[in-house]
Amino acid sequence: MELIVPIIIMLIMVTAEALILQFVKKQTVNWTDIIFNLNSGHLVLWLFRGLELICYQYVFSHFSFDLFINIPDYFLWIFAILAWDLGFYWEHRLIHKIPFLWAVHIVHHQGEHFNLSLAVRNSWYSSLTSIPFFAILAIIGVPTPVFFAVSLFHYSIQFFNHNALTPKLGILEYIFVTPQHHRVHHLKNEYYSNHNFSGSFIFWDKLFASFAPHPKDEINHYGSSGVISLNPFWANNLPFMKLLNIKFRPIENRSYCISNLALVTGGLLLFALTICYIYDYGYGYHDVNLDQYLLFIVLVLGTIALGGVSEGRNWGIYCWLCVSWFLPLYFILHQHWGACYWLICMWLIAMHSIFILIMWFKNR
Numbered sequence: 001m002e003l004i005v006p007i008i009i010m011l012i013m014v015t016a017e018a019l020i021l022q023f024v025k026k027q028t029v030n031w032t033d034i035i036f037n038l039n040s041g042h043l044v045l046w047l048f049r050g051l052e053l054i055c056y057q058y059v060f061s062h063f064s065f066d067l068f069i070n071i072p073d074y075f076l077w078i079f080a081i082l083a084w085d086l087g088f089y090w091e092h093r094l095i096h097k098i099p100f101l102w103a104v105h106i107v108h109h110q111g112e113h114f115n116l117s118l119a120v121r122n123s124w125y126s127s128l129t130s131i132p133f134f135a136i137l138a139i140i141g142v143p144t145p146v147f148f149a150v151s152l153f154h155y156s157i158q159f160f161n162h163n164a165l166t167p168k169l170g171i172l173e174y175i176f177v178t179p180q181h182h183r184v185h186h187l188k189n190e191y192y193s194n195h196n197f198s199g200s201f202i203f204w205d206k207l208f209a210s211f212a213p214h215p216k217d218e219i220n221h222y223g224s225s226g227v228i229s230l231n232p233f234w235a236n237n238l239p240f241m242k243l244l245n246i247k248f249r250p251i252e253n254r255s256y257c258i259s260n261l262a263l264v265t266g267g268l269l270l271f272a273l274t275i276c277y278i279y280d281y282g283y284g285y286h287d288v289n290l291d292q293y294l295l296f297i298v299l300v301l302g303t304i305a306l307g308g309v310s311e312g313r314n315w316g317i318y319c320w321l322c323v324s325w326f327l328p329l330y331f332i333l334h335q336h337w338g339a340c341y342w343l344i345c346m347w348l349i350a351m352h353s354i355f356i357l358i359m360w361f362k363n364r
Contacts, residue, residue, distance in 0.1 A: 004275060004278060004279050005238070006156070007151065007275055007278065008275065010116075010120065010141040010159060011038075011268075011271060013116055013157060014038065014116045014117045014197065015035070015113075015268070016166065017115055017116045017163060017165060018031070018034055018115065018117070020117065021164060021165075025165075028114050028140050029113075030112075031113070031260040031263060031264050032230065032260065032263055033111065033113050033117070033198055033308050034113075034115070034117040034267075035121050035262075035263050035264060035266070035267030035306070035310065036056070036093065036121070036235075036307065036310060037111060037117035037118060037121035038117060038120055038267055038268075038271050039232065039267050039270055039271060039303040039306055040107065040120070040121050040122065040232050040235060040236075040239055040303070041122075041123070041124040041235075041236055041300075041303060042120065042271070042274060042303075043274050043278075043296065043299050043303070044124040044125055044275065044300060045123070045126060045127060045282065046068050047284055047285065047296075048125065048127040049122065049127040049283065050282070050283025050284060050285055051127070051128070051131075051283075051285075052127045052128070052131050052134075053144065053148065053283065055131050055135070055286065056131070056134060056135065056137075056138050056144055056147055056189045057136045057138075057144045057147065059138035059139060060112055060138040060139075060141075060142075060143065060144055063138070063139055064138060064139060064140070064141045064307065065139060065140060065141055066141045067139075067140055067141040068141045068142065068143075068277075069141070074232055075228070076142070076146060076151075077146065078144045078283075079142070080137065080147065080150045081150055081153065081154075082201075083136075083140075083142070084096045084134070084137065084147070084150045084151065084154055085139055085199050085200045085204065086200075086204060087133045087136065087137065087200050087201040088133070088142070088154065088200075089197050089198050089199065089204040089205075089208070089356055090133065090317050091129065091130060091137045091197075092197040093177055093197045093201065093208075093210065095129065096193075096194055096197070098140075099243055100141060100243065101129055102123045102239075103131050103239035103242075104123045104126055104128075104239075105126065105129075105238050105241045106123075106185075107121065107122065107123040107236055107239070108121055108122050108123065108126075108222055109186065109223065109224040110223055110224050110228050111186075111222065111223060112221075112222050112223035112237070113222065114162065114164055114183055114186055114222050115162065115164045116159065116162050116163050116221070117157060117162075118151070118186070119159040119161075120159075123208065123236050124232075124235070124236045126179045126180060128153065131324050133146065139162065151208055153200075153209075154199050154200050156283070157176070157177070157199070157200045158177075158199050158200070160179070160183075161177055161179050161182040162179070162180070162182065163179055164177045164179075166178070166180075167180075168180050171203070173260035173320070175201065175202065175203065176200060176201060176202060176203070177199060177200055177201065177202045178199045179200075181196050181198075181202055181214075182214055183197065183214060183222075184213070184214050184215075185197070186222045186223075187220065187221065187222060188216075188222060188223050188225075189201055189215075189220040189221075189225065191212075192212055192215065193224070194210075194213060195210050195211060195212035196210070196212060197210055205344075217326050229307070229311070230310040230311045231303055231304055231307035231308055231311060231313075232303045232307050233307075234305050235290065235307075241253045249346070252310075256308055257312060258312070258356060258359055258363075259359065261358055262352075262355060262359060263306075263309065263310055263354060266286075266306055266309070266320075266349070267306060267353050269345060269349045269352055270299070270303065270306060270349065271303075272345050273299060273342075273345040273349065274328075276341050276342050276345055277296065277299060279341075280342075281360050284296065289295075294330065295327070298323055298327055299327055301319065301323050302320070302324075302349075304319065304321045305319035305320040305323050307322060308320070317356065317357065317360050320352050320353055320356060321357060324350050324352065324353035325350055325353065327346045327349070327350075328347055328350050329347045330344075331343075331346065347349060
């Protein structure tokens with residue numbers, strides 16, 4: 001349950017912020033972009049996040065110097081909080097300088113709208129790039145539970161720093177990374193996007209001469225150049241194809257258009273089903289069975305199918321229908337009824353696919 005609560009809170013906050021922006025602030029909200037951000041590969045990223053923890057525990061168990069055995073706990077926690085953020089700073093800075101690592105990170109920077117959903121928009125492979133940077137903490141002797149708790153603390157701050165509603169925070173701007181600081185990092189102007197690398201404490205940027213204040217005369221255009229696809233598979237892999245000079249067909253125009261309401265409800269239902277998977281299987285590396293394999297594959301295909309629907313692809317409709325009806329039929333045929341939360345999500349997605357199919361026929 002401790003894994004699920006933060007994810008549910010995150011989903012509620014992303015949705016609430018988007019509704020406030022649209023109906024209170026009267027701003028135009030790109031719901032297609034928000035749904036892509038939520039479903040840009042969260043389950044695959046989650047799987048690799050589990051691998052990161054496994055690698056960390058292995059290093060800690062076999063190569064740790066155990067430097068904190070006779071040191072007070074409060075010093076361990078203070079050290080871990082500061083050292084984690086320093087490691088993140090250098091990882092983040094090098095990611096922007098090394099082409100292969102940038103191919104991983106660019107997915108996050110291609111988002112053209114600065115809001116909480118952008119914090120969720122990450123590459124499938126982003127956790128893999130973190131392993132060598134944080135393995136140093138394991139070698140020093142920071143226990144895995146402390147590393148996990150500190151990571152959650154910092155990721156929560158980074159999530160908050162992508163919100164579009166918070167103004168300047170006064171004196172806190174001198175100590176912490178705030179939304180005002182992080183907006184600079186997401187500006188399309190490459191000078192600014194190559195500054196403000198810190199995750200939680202802004203003094204790293206000031207210490208290592210990479211801090212930039214928000215430009216007063218700069219129009220807030222966010223994003224990064226490059227091919228953008230609403231299909232998570234292509235969004236996560238096209239940067240590597242471009243890096244390796246592998247040719248690919250340009251993205252075609254839509255052949256039809258599905259309403260924002262249909263995309264939003266489909267995306268939220270799929271994300272809810274992903275939460276069910278995480279609730280039952282955690283990071284998914286223990287006691288793996290056929291049901292888990294199939295559910296994982298279906299959920300990943302669901303994110304790709306929904307991306308195809310968002311882009312107006314006919315194959316997206318077919319794939320979404322197959323995915324949405326496979327789960328309930330599989331459970332019926334194998335009499336694996338499971339818990340009520342699985343059943344509710346599965347059948348709601350199945351009903352949603354019928355609604356999408358009707359809209360598709362009307363727009364053909």
